[in-house]
Amino acid sequence: MIITIANQKGGVGKTTTAINLSAGLAYKGKKVLLIDLDPQANSTITFVDPHSLTVSIFDVLTDKAGFEEAIVNTEIENLDLAPSTISLAKLERELLGDIDSHFKLKDKLSELSGEYDYIIIDTPPTLGIITLNAFVAATHVLVPIQSSYFALEGTDDLLETIEKVKYRSNPSLTLLGVVITLHDRRTALGKDIVEQIKKVFKDKVFKTIILKNVRLEESPAYRESIYTFAPSSKGAKDYLSLTEEILSRG
Numbered sequence: 001m002i003i004t005i006a007n008q009k010g011g012v013g014k015t016t017t018a019i020n021l022s023a024g025l026a027y028k029g030k031k032v033l034l035i036d037l038d039p040q041a042n043s044t045i046t047f048v049d050p051h052s053l054t055v056s057i058f059d060v061l062t063d064k065a066g067f068e069e070a071i072v073n074t075e076i077e078n079l080d081l082a083p084s085t086i087s088l089a090k091l092e093r094e095l096l097g098d099i100d101s102h103f104k105l106k107d108k109l110s111e112l113s114g115e116y117d118y119i120i121i122d123t124p125p126t127l128g129i130i131t132l133n134a135f136v137a138a139t140h141v142l143v144p145i146q147s148s149y150f151a152l153e154g155t156d157d158l159l160e161t162i163e164k165v166k167y168r169s170n171p172s173l174t175l176l177g178v179v180i181t182l183h184d185r186r187t188a189l190g191k192d193i194v195e196q197i198k199k200v201f202k203d204k205v206f207k208t209i210i211l212k213n214v215r216l217e218e219s220p221a222y223r224e225s226i227y228t229f230a231p232s233s234k235g236a237k238d239y240l241s242l243t244e245e246i247l248s249r250g
């Protein structure tokens with residue numbers, strides 16, 4: 001299963017979900033590869049010291065290195081990482097004029113031949129060439145939606161892009177589900193927003209709702225997933241529950 005985590009809105013919990021879903025699946029005994037496709041490299045920085053990296057996903061996508069050369073182990077057993085660096089921001093320019101530019105990641109992934117049970121892809125907040133590569137390469141899309149007044153703004157463009165990719169290049173691409181993030185269940189507005197999202201996405205909305213939890217915000221700074229940083233926090237409980245729901249769907 002190759003799961004692309006995408007939403008072109010910034011700050012909705014893509015990276016937090018990528019990190020803690022990958023770690024959760026690894027703790028459940030699955031062999032997991034987390035691919036960081038965001039030039040901001042937030043997933044990468046959570047798991048490895050960026051100064052220790054010599055090869056990144058940018059080198060793979062521009063044919064300068066093989067996938068195996070870029071992949072590094074993390075401190076979590078069963079979890080490997082294909083790291084990003086800021087140089088990934090140059091990808092669009094590098095691939096300009098290449099008729100296969102949307103297929104780069106998919107082609108490169110064929111080098112990995114079934115080593116991983118789950119590949120999780122973290123994407124930047126755009127619908128540009130990087131995210132398109134992630135849609136073409138994936139079997140599933142997971143959309144985090146922030147529980148806020150403007151929650152659904154932009155989801156039309158996102159769904160339209162996914163439909164286009166399905167039609168043109170990846171017919172079996174499936175919406176795995178929508179996960180509501182950064183939710184505040186104490187407010188009436190919060191409840192309304194959840195209802196609105198459920199009206200649009202129906203049974204695609206995960207039962208698990210990720211609550212706002214300050215421990216989730218802190219954990220990347222300490223280079224840890226939520227499970228070791230604050231194992232008894234609400235954040236750990238929520239992401240474990242999401243992990244289990246995804247295991248049961250896949």
Ligand SMILES: Nc1ncnc2c1ncn2[C@@H]1O[C@H](COP(=O)(O)OP(=O)(O)OP(=O)(O)O)[C@@H](O)[C@H]1O
Nearest residue numbers: 010011012013014015016125182211212213216217
């Ligand atoms: N459930 C949560 N509770 C509290 N803070 C959270 C939660 N989820 C994410 N955050 C924080 O909100 C900010 C945005 O989250 P995150 O980086 O995961 O979003 P993103 O969608 O990956 O952002 P970008 O679009 O910039 O890549 C971060 O500071 C993160 O630590």
Ligand SMILES: [Mg+2]
Nearest residue numbers: 014015038042
């Ligand atoms: Mg991010």
